[in-house]
Amino acid sequence: MKAIDCATKLNKENIEGLKASGVQVIGRYLGPESSWKAMNRSEASSILSAGLSLFSIWETNPVRHAYFTGAQGEKDAKSAALFASGIGQPAATPIYFTVDYDAAAHEMDSIIDYFRRIKSVIGKYKTGAYGSFSVVEALARSGAADYYYQTYAWSSGKLSRRAHIYQHDNGRALAGITVDYDRILDPSSTWNRSAAKRAAIPLIEKPPEKSDSDTQAAIVPYPGLIHLGSRGKDVMRIQRVVRVTADGMFGPITERAVRSYQKHHGLEADGIVGPKTWNVMF
Known part of the structure; x- marks a missing residue:
């Protein structure tokens, strides 16, 4: 080939x-x-x-x-x-x-x-x-x-x-x-x-870019602030990226994993997935 x-x-x-x-x-x-x-x-x-x-x-x-x-x-x-x-x-x-x-x-x-x-x-x-x-x-x-x-x-x-x-x-x-x-x-x-x-993490097609300057490069549209206590499919996407169990519940384990991910990528390690962290992840 x-x-x-x-x-x-x-x-x-x-x-x-x-x-x-x-x-x-x-x-x-x-x-x-x-x-x-x-x-x-x-x-x-x-x-x-x-x-x-x-x-x-x-x-x-x-x-x-x-x-x-x-x-x-x-x-x-x-x-x-x-x-x-x-x-x-x-x-x-x-x-x-x-x-x-x-x-x-x-x-x-x-x-x-x-x-x-x-x-x-x-x-x-x-x-x-x-x-x-x-x-x-x-x-x-x-x-x-x-x-x-x-x-x-x-x-x-x-x-x-x-x-x-x-x-x-x-x-x-x-x-x-x-x-x-x-x-x-x-x-x-x-x-x-x-x-x-x-694969466990499927590829997701890139939608049309959004006007928000912090999220326009993201492949998955930014859903809004995600933090301790959040639930749902967007939490599962985050959990797959930070390599913890994808149960859709943003608990202390996910928060720690997000902090570690943020630190590794030079982001503010607050454990909250805002637009900047989302853009790096996706």
């Missing part, structure tokens, strides 16, 4: 252009909406609605040996899982964490420890690894990851038999944007609209 990955935030025109060029799968980055390269829920929905499949990538600054520690793995896993859930990525699908440099043999133990920690805390998602032939082989032997996304870079022309996705070219122009070319070797390494519909 023909695939690309890119750091460009894609709109419907970009997506249709890529599809017309024969692309069947798109790899995009997870992260906060303020990130220059991260997709949001609306973009993910547009890609899937076009009949394309997705794979998600988590990357901050994994370009040197010192980055790869167990503590960093735990931090990355929790952050990536949160944002994956936020865009509606189905459970049991991989998030690809990157080793974006020419890792030496003596550095593999640290890289393996990093991925083992990810695997131990990532929860409902599978652990994917991006890197060179040597990185993929070392991680596959150790069992520290579930899926492998190999780059041709630093690989001396070798392709691991363990690879599920193979990146075979970088920095090419296609449909008006810069992309890397990938080949999907195993479709289970990606996810599509059918899988998203079966």
Whole structure:
């Protein structure tokens, strides 16, 4: 299957252009909406609605040996899982964490420890690894990851038999944007609209934008202030995002989870879902 990955935030025109060029799968980055390269829920929905499949990538600054520690793995896993859930990525699908440099043999133990920690805390998602032939082989032997996304870079022309996705070219122009070319070797390494519909957090189509400046970017219209004692389907939506039992009752457990979510996203941690918190969530 023909695939690309890119750091460009894609709109419907970009997506249709890529599809017309024969692309069947798109790899995009997870992260906060303020990130220059991260997709949001609306973009993910547009890609899937076009009949394309997705794979998600988590990357901050994994370009040197010192980055790869167990503590960093735990931090990355929790952050990536949160944002994956936020865009509606189905459970049991991989998030690809990157080793974006020419890792030496003596550095593999640290890289393996990093991925083992990810695997131990990532929860409902599978652990994917991006890197060179040597990185993929070392991680596959150790069992520290579930899926492998190999780059041709630093690989001396070798392709691991363990690879599920193979990146075979970088920095090419296609449909008006810069992309890397990938080949999907195993479709289970990606996810599509059918899988998203079966997910615990279904994708919701974006309605017409509202005029309120605090909520115009939200995919689900802002229903008004939600706080301790609130009930209903909007409470359930919030509970799914903050990963507590979705019973529709905004109690102390949900309030604590909302505070934690707000703190993680740089919002006022008051445990109340106002327009700013809602906009970040949806």
